[in-house]
Amino acid sequence: MKVSIIIPVYNEFRTFNQVLERVRLAPLPDGCSKEIIVIDDGSTDGTAQMIAGHVRAGDIVGHHSIGNSGKGTAIRAGIALASGDIVLIQDGDLEYDPDDYARILEPIVAGTADIVYGSRFLGRPVGMATRNRIANWILTAAANLLYRARLTDEATAYKAFRASILHELDLTCRRFEFCPEVTAKVRRLGFRIWEVPISYNARGIADGKKIRARDGFEALWTLVKHRLTPCETFARTRAAAFPAAAVWSQNKSLPAQCWRWPAEGLRSIVLERFGSLSAPWHRRVSSK
DSSP, X not given: OEEEEEEEESSOTTTHHXXXXXXXXXXXXXXXXXXXXXXEOSOOSSHHHHHHHHHHTTSOEEEEOSSOOOHHHHHHHHHHHOOSSEEEEOOSSSSBOGGGHHHHHHHHHTTSOSEEEEEEEEEEEETOOHHHHHHHHXXXXXXXXXXXXXXXXXXXXXXXXXXXHHHHBOOOOOSSTHHHHHHHHHXXXXXXXXXXXXXEEOOOGGGTOOOOHHHHHHHHHHHHHHHSSOGGGSBSSXXXXXXXXXXXXXXXXXXXXHHHHHHHHHHHHHHHHHSOOSSOGGGSOOOO
16 A cells, blocks of 8 residues: 655744754655655745755655735645555655654544544654643544544544545634544544654744644634534545445535534533443444
């Protein structure tokens, strides 16, 4: 199987070569090969020239945007270029460790999952600021409440998908709302999300971290917005291929379900936190 690794970058001159080398050397499950796709989102610090050199050498597939359109736009450009069977998102900095690839990809390669998130909170998130932990908790709780996602880390950058799923999704994200948008849409369309633990080494604004408080509010609004949006708008073409298609083809607006799921999600969270359900919370997989 071919794994398309999408790396959106913007002004990552100091770290990009190191990230790329770690991606190249990262082990994959047996029978897998890499396709590395780097999307430069209008960098002005020399990153674009660095990427161009790797493209000429044949090391990567590259794309350069004239202006800075946002991480979500860069990821969508990468998805359009991806030719692999699996798509994995990799940040262009050193917060995430490519040595976790095999762990993330194995459930998809084995045929037991379609989508896998790498959870920082099932692993060891080193150096994460308290405000960022709180923001992550709020977004994860919202995803669990609105979509019965049963996640521990909705906003993780490490997300892997069967490529056919992403190619069929009609994504509109521009900035950092890729994570809530894709989470909302795959859950509404009936896909299960698996989680595996990953390592994480946080960086701050001084080190080049670009996400800001307003992006957290936008992410929360994205989760709410797509809870109320008709499911048939989420797919480009063959909507019937999605697990939930039979449900929303009978009732395209799903008005009752929009409010029933949050109620069930809240009940589920309370039971799992304080009840006596037998399976550990982070190991159970959500259903549609």
